[in-house]
Amino acid sequence: MTSPKRSARPARPSVAEYLAEAIFSGRYQPGDFVPKEIDLCEQFAINRSAVRSDLRQLVDLGIIARISGHGSKVRDYEEWNILDPTVTAWMTRYASPNPRIQREILAFRLDVEPYVAMMAASRAKALDLVAIETALEGMSGHLHGASAEERQRYSEHDVAFHVAIFKASHNIVWAQLSHILRPSIHLLVETSNDSTADPVASFERHRRVMEAIRTRQPREAFLAAREVLRGTAEALGIEPGDSTLGSWLELSQATD
Template identity: 30%
Template sequence: MRLRKDKGTKGEGAKREPSHVTVSRQLGVAIVTGRHEAGSVLPGEIEIAEQFEVSRSVVREALRMLSARGLIESRPKVGTRVKDRGSWNLLDPILLEWMFESTPSKKFVRNLFELRMIVEPAAAELAAQKKTARHLAAMGHAVEEMARHSLRTSEGQLADQEFHAAILDATDNELMINLSASIGAAVRWTTFFKFRNTKTPRDPIDEHRALFEAIAEGDKERARQVAIDLIINAERDIDAVLDG
């Protein structure tokens, strides 16, 4: 098995990723999509190195990355075993990316949107009260970039992620800010999944503009409601793709 080329989600001009990252990603995708089931033992280092045509040191580094995300554990005389899903770091941004390389389960997607519904409306309300000029500049720029590039492109999807991260940053709550990478990744990869699998997806740019305006005006009630509406509509979009 040769190293598979990156799918290009980061744009045509993106640099080629290091070999250990590629091996980790391909093994990680195989695990989170069920090709390597929980409790199963992965091939040994030598076999993986031969499959991917890389050195054993590359394989060891790739396995360390998987272990850090809770996907595998290595034991003497047993080998490298895939851990139960309950041990996975499901909010890790890279793991979220891997989940959407294929088609995630409806339960996982529902859980993801339930988390967003708990966090983001409250964050929008706080942001409306605590935002600074710096936060508004970041949000406004992100909305402009989303409109300029469209959410069909990696640039537009990154801008969408940055918009939601700026809202969490504006809460001035270090615990919410700590969720920024996870929430941002959830936003980015659900959007990527939707646009990859839908010919004419709904464009939510007006909802993002409305949320930005509510926060800029300090209207916390409206900011909360617009955030709720945005998440509900985004979940409906993904459900339509999964049901299709």
């Protein structure tokens, strides 16, 4: 006689996930204290060691700091391990309402991606061009889709387009970063694509990047990539702030 199967024990509530959602969405800002351990124990009906374990995860990721006698305080964004896969996953799920995080990601992309596009225009091989063009064709195929699924597919091809350019730089650091940065890129791409007033113009900016890379024009690739990100900033209603972009433009203009 076979014994009855034991039912799977339900997973306990995740305090780390709850606090990550609250922090990344902006309900708790840097400098704010999150709820005390005892309050979290009562709220989630779990013991103190479980709460401390989840808080430790946030501490290890640089998101909160434990202050003896006071509780746990959200650290400044510069202290977060922003490239950790757990953090980027939380960012993708929860950060859309937080303009400061979006601004930080956009500023980083403004510093990096035009330069990467310039490198790709000098180094891309045939297979790289195929990957970039395939992603652009995928965007084209879903450009006029009205459904949420169509828009999601468009954004997925958009992200693939940017990742393919990172890989086409043929620099192992940028290529690896393309995997790490993918959730961050997806966060801005999906949000800006849903917000843009002129998706056709956005697509055309992407096409110009591809053409500059395909025709081996590094400066034009740099400038075209900059325009893509300016369009992203406009769609999000974000002023990205200072970046090293101005220095690169001065350099590129000096070589005309």
